[in-house]
Amino acid sequence: MNASNPGIRRVERVARGQPSSDGAGVKLTRVIGQRDLDMLDPFLLLDEFGSDHAGDYIAGFPAHPHRGFETVTYMLAGRMRHGDNQGNSGLLTPGSVQWMTAGRGIVHSEMPEQEQGRMAGFQLWVNLPAKDKMTAPRYQDIAPDRIPLVDAGKGMRVRVIAGSFGAVTGPVEGIAIAPLYLDVELEPGAQGIADVPDGHTAFAYVFEGGASFGPAHASRNLDRGELAVFERRGDTLAFTAGAQGARFILVAGKPLNESVARHGPFVMNTPEQIVEAIRDYQSGRF
Incomplete structure (x- = not known):
């Protein structure tokens, strides 16, 4: 790769995930949506969950509402049962993805379908543009065998969940922010590049090993549990x-540049819309 290429983005900042809990007490690491990184337009939250101890996850996420955004669950290990107040149900297994568009409102639950063993994965919250916040809820439940695995050569493998890597396009479709979502695995010392639309918000979160990001003359080293926010200029x-190899998720999306009003599981554009969401939920109109 050409280190002087102005198309290669630099790392703008680095943030480390913070221990947290959610649902009925599930222990997790909050990466976006914490004090040091409140949001990253259009991304509202990124949680990593991972434990071999059932007590850290067994209580799950009992029924709770959402309005105005999308949740993206990517399972690395374990089994999670999804259900909602519309009668939908599904099982998330290792390697599967669920991209849920909550739209005008859904009440759903995510509960472990195991009592022992490892449970691991990510949940990402993606904001919806104002024009789509009251759209009908929908799901894209994607089985592991539908997610392409690309052997890019020279010690690099990529699972393409959304967007494109080279000539390969992921199965997620019809999303307003035109997302890129890759699971990248590198052998020790391996180098790689990925294309991303100029102007899109982009980040990488390392969950195994360590890696450096950015042009060679201005790269930043990240260890496990750290997230790199890239500057928006550039398309690569x-x-x-590092010496132990690396695995990370690489995510990008078109920023919305809209006002954001948040209250727990509701994300709208104005405080008045939040009040309306609470009233609608309490009145059973979800």
Whole structure:
């Protein structure tokens, strides 16, 4: 790769995930949506969950409402049962993805379908543009075998969940922010690049090993549990694995540049819309 290429984005800042809990006491690491990184337009929250101890996850996420955004669950290990107040039900297994558009309102639950063993994965919250906040709820439940695995050569493998990597396009479709969502695995010392639309918000979160990101003359090293926020100028992301190899998610999306009003599971544009959402939920109109 050409280190002087102005298309290679630099790392703008680095944030470390913070221990937290959600649902009925599930222990997790909050990466976006915490004090040091409140949001990253259009991304509202990123949680990593992962434990071999059932007590950390067994209580799950009992029925709770959402309005005005999308939740993206990517399972690495374990089994999670999804259900909602519309009668929908599904099982998330290792390697599967659920992209849920809550739209005008849904009440759903996510409960472990196991009593022991490892449970691990990510949940990402994606904001919806104002014009789509009251759209009808919908799901894209994607089985592991529908997610392409690309052997890019030279010690690099990529699972393409959304957007494109080279000539390969992921199965998620019809999303307003035109997302890129890749699961990248690098062998020790391996180098790679990925294309991303100029102007899109982009980040990488390392969950195994360590890697450096950015042009060679201005790269930043990240360890496990750290997130790199890239500057928006440029159309290429470059990375190099450390001595232990690396695995990270690489995510990008078109920023909305709209006002954001948040209250727990509701994300709208004005405080008045939040009050309306609470009233609608309490009145059983979801």
